[in-house]
Amino acid sequence: MLYRKKWPLLIFLVPGLLFMLMFLYLPFVENIKNSFYDMNAVVKMPGTEWDFIGLENYKKLFTDTDVRVALINSLKMMIVTVIFEVGIAFVLAVLVSQIKRGQQLFRTVFFFPVVISATAIGLMFSLFYNYNGGMLNQILAYFGKDPVLWLSPERAFTMLAIPTVWSYIGFYFVILLTGLSDIPDDIYEAAAIDGCGKFKQVFYITLPMMKTVFFTSVTLAVTGALKVFDLPWVIAPNGAPQGLTHFLGTYMYQQTYGLNNYDYGSTLAVLIVILGVAVSRCIGFLTEEKDEKSKRK
Amino acid sequence: MKKVSASKVIIYLILIIWAVTTIFPFLWILNNSFKPSAEVLRSSFLLPQEFTLENYQTAFGRLNVLNAYKQSFLISGTVTVGVMVLSSMMAFGLSRYRFKGKKFVHSLIVASLMFPVFATIIPVYRMIVSWGLLSKNIAVILPQIAGNLSFATIVMLGFIQSISVEMEEAAYMEGANVFRVFGQIIVPLCRPSLATVAIFSFLWSYNDLFVQKVMMRDNTKYPVCRLLEEISSQYGTDFGLMAASVTIIVVPVMIVYILLQKNIIKGLTAGAIKG
Numbered sequence: 001m002l003y004r005k006k007w008p009l010l011i012f013l014v015p016g017l018l019f020m021l022m023f024l025y026l027p028f029v030e031n032i033k034n035s036f037y038d039m040n041a042v043v044k045m046p047g048t049e050w051d052f053i054g055l056e057n058y059k060k061l062f063t064d065t066d067v068r069v070a071l072i073n074s075l076k077m078m079i080v081t082v083i084f085e086v087g088i089a090f091v092l093a094v095l096v097s098q099i100k101r102g103q104q105l106f107r108t109v110f111f112f113p114v115v116i117s118a119t120a121i122g123l124m125f126s127l128f129y130n131y132n133g134g135m136l137n138q139i140l141a142y143f144g145k146d147p148v149l150w151l152s153p154e155r156a157f158t159m160l161a162i163p164t165v166w167s168y169i170g171f172y173f174v175i176l177l178t179g180l181s182d183i184p185d186d187i188y189e190a191a192a193i194d195g196c197g198k199f200k201q202v203f204y205i206t207l208p209m210m211k212t213v214f215f216t217s218v219t220l221a222v223t224g225a226l227k228v229f230d231l232p233w234v235i236a237p238n239g240a241p242q243g244l245t246h247f248l249g250t251y252m253y254q255q256t257y258g259l260n261n262y263d264y265g266s267t268l269a270v271l272i273v274i275l276g277v278a279v280s281r282c283i284g285f286l287t288e289e290k291d292e293k294s295k296r297k
Numbered sequence: 298m299k300k301v302s303a304s305k306v307i308i309y310l311i312l313i314i315w316a317v318t319t320i321f322p323f324l325w326i327l328n329n330s331f332k333p334s335a336e337v338l339r340s341s342f343l344l345p346q347e348f349t350l351e352n353y354q355t356a357f358g359r360l361n362v363l364n365a366y367k368q369s370f371l372i373s374g375t376v377t378v379g380v381m382v383l384s385s386m387m388a389f390g391l392s393r394y395r396f397k398g399k400k401f402v403h404s405l406i407v408a409s410l411m412f413p414v415f416a417t418i419i420p421v422y423r424m425i426v427s428w429g430l431l432s433k434n435i436a437v438i439l440p441q442i443a444g445n446l447s448f449a450t451i452v453m454l455g456f457i458q459s460i461s462v463e464m465e466e467a468a469y470m471e472g473a474n475v476f477r478v479f480g481q482i483i484v485p486l487c488r489p490s491l492a493t494v495a496i497f498s499f500l501w502s503y504n505d506l507f508v509q510k511v512m513m514r515d516n517t518k519y520p521v522c523r524l525l526e527e528i529s530s531q532y533g534t535d536f537g538l539m540a541a542s543v544t545i546i547v548v549p550v551m552i553v554y555i556l557l558q559k560n561i562i563k564g565l566t567a568g569a570i571k572g
Contacts, residue, residue: 002462002469002478003393012390012479016383016446017402023443024409027420034419042419043427092315095308102309108558109316115554115561117504119522120546123529124326127539133338135325166318174566198304227413230506230522234529249507252415257511262419269415277411 035267042262050263057267066243067268070251071275073157077164077247078225078279084165086217089172094202096173097180107177111170118167122234125163129235151236156245160232167231168224172217179213180206215287219280226276229253248272323547330540337536352541360528362521362545369520372437373502379442380449380498381491387446388453389479393462409447414440414507422511436512437520441502449494452567456490457483496557496564521546 035057037050044050061067096106113121128135129150137147150159183206191201207214229249232239238254239246246254248268256265329337330352332345340346356362391403417440425436465478473481484491509523519527528542554561 002465002475003395005475006394006396008475009390009394009396012386012394013402016387016450019383019443020406020409020446022424023421023440024412024417024447025405027417027424028412030420030423031416042423088315092312095312098308099305099312102312106312106316107562108555109319111558111562112551112554113319114565115500115550116547117506117522117525117550119504119506119525120543123525123539123543124322126529126533127326127329127536127543128322130533130536132534133341133536135341138341170319171566174562178566223413227415230504233506234526237530249413249415253507253510256419266419269413269419272413273411273416276413280411 031266031269034263035270037263039262039266042260053263057264060264061267061271066239066246067248067251067271069244070239070246070248071271073246074226074228074248074275076157077161077228078222080161081165081168081221081225082218084161085168085221086172086176086214088165089169089217090176092169092173093176093180094206096177098198107174110173113167114171116167118230119234121163121167122231125159126235129159151241151245153241153244156236156241160235160245163235164225164228164231168221172221175217176210176213179210183209211287215283219283222279222283223276226272226279248275323551326540326543326547329536330544332537332540334535334537337540341536349537352537353545355538356541356545360524360542361517362524362542364517365519365521365524366549368434368518369503369522372434372441372520373499375434375438376441376445376502377495377498379438380445381494383442384446384449384453384494385457385484385487385491386479387450388457389483391450392454392457393465406447406450410451414444417443418508418511425512432513432515432518434518437502437508440508440512441505444508445498445501449498452494453487453490456487460486490567492560493564493567496561497567500561500565 036052036054038053038056039050040048092106092110096103131137131147131149134150136150140147149155187205187209188201191205196204227249228247232245232247233250233253236245238258239250243251248271252265252268252272255261255268325341328344329341331348331350333347333349333351336345336347387406391399421440425431425439430436460483465482468478468482503520504522506522506526509520510526513519513523516527525542525546528539532538
């Protein structure tokens with residue numbers, strides 16, 4: 001009865017939708033359109049037109065060696081986050097679920113870096129990595145070893161991956177721990193009575209029961225890896241050294257706002273979207289496949 | 298029994314080691330923020346020999362960190378309020394009314410979760426420039442509200458759908474109109490999920506360097522993250538100052554985190570668990 005009159009609906013929906021239309025949907029479409037034009041400036045000068053260049057920018061993606069580096073780094077980052085972020089988080093979650101005292105304390109401590117901005121964490125790690133008297137080289141010096149150039153071309157990716165993974169483990173830890181506590185205790189008890197050891201229980205009960213939670217964690221980790229920007233930008237601005245630490249996001253920023261190459265930046269943004277959709281589809285597909293297999297069994 | 302306690306010891310040991318890796322870096326930074334840079338270079342692991350507040354004086358004086366705080370609170374505060382208001386209204390409309398295209402609107406909102414900020418930033422930047430709003434706070438506020446809105450609406454929708462309609466019908470019998478029902482029944486009932494929305498909107502906005510970097514070009518108006526990045530690129534070799542800057546940024550967040558940790562953890566992992 002209350003909701004039979006429809007006109008108030010407009011008042012509730014329109015402001016929010018208008019906002020999203022203005023700042024999400026229309027820009028999203030405009031960005032795709034822009035990638036087919038040669039934008040000489042971000043705002044069209046009166047009387048000038050942008051030339052339509054078709055797939056020129058997309059062709060450039062294939063010949064641009066820097067974009068290949070950025071793409072490979074982003075893909076590597078996805079793999080690293082899935083294996084280490086979700087992996088370490090899972091180990092920690094299983095361990096914490098085994099103890100009674102101090103669960104809350106560990107949760108609080110492990111989660112803490114998640115609330116700290118990636119910018120601050122980046123700044124912190126650049127103090128650790130600094131060649132002249134950074135924390136790591138001071139440790140080496142203490143043991144009488146030569147200082148190491150931590151952000152050298154060979155090491156830089158690893159050195160960026162470490163803080164990225166480290167700062168977000170707490171997030172997946174909490175998600176996985178919540179998933180663990182949702183598994184009813186009697187399953188474990190029944191298994192224990194049947195002579196199934198603690199270690200086996202993890203493989204035969206915990207892992208299968210946690211499938212959906214893992215699915216969400218992996219999807220979040222992968223799409224999150226695609227969005228990294230702040231941390232690599234602070235530790236290694238402009239993909240230093242020699243563009244080797246560019247990720248798709250940082251490369252897109254540099255092309256757009258560093259080199260004012262707006263149309264190519266738009267193309268890179270489209271690439272990021274396509275990659276994100278493709279990868280999350282893949283994960284969805286893989287988990288579905290497994291579901292069917294287990295059903296057949 | 299003995300065997301059990303041995304495994305417990307190992308578990309605690311591993312957990313404590315990880316806890317140390319989480320806490321130690323921040324303590325190292327805090328400790329070094331009270332030293333002159335030369336001493337940081339020499340002995341960063343010892344307590345300060347020459348205790349100094351000079352780094353903090355520089356940070357507050359020359360770099361005007363306080364102003365960055367003010368900027369960040371203005372921006373993120375507005376974003377938070379905007380997201381709370383708009384998302385609760387949308388979620389209310391979507392959950393209580395039946396109308397044509399409801400499914401479409403819903404799937405539009407879900408689809409926009411897949412839009413990374415990179416995919417919209419250039420056209421949004423174009424609009425902001427052509428409206429002459431570049432370097433104004435609103436230039437960061439608008440895209441950040443839009444960016445948080447879809448997720449917030451989904452969180453709110455889940456909550457409002459779980460509230461039974463009976464009370465609203467009763468209020469209607471008593472003569473309340475839809476807006477009073479929304480303001481006096483729905484909003485108060487939604488307090489827990491509004492808190493969730495507030496927490497993640499604020500933190501995401503506060504911590505987001507990318508949009509700040511694109512939109513804020515005037516260094517007297519930098520919010521916290523943008524200023525921090527500036528410090529890192531300009532004073533990167535002044536270790537003491539860098540440490541002090543990180544401390545200044547981390548400590549308030551830490552205090553709030555300790556006070557509200559349960560809500561914050563819930564807020565940031567909300568939705569993720571529901572999938």
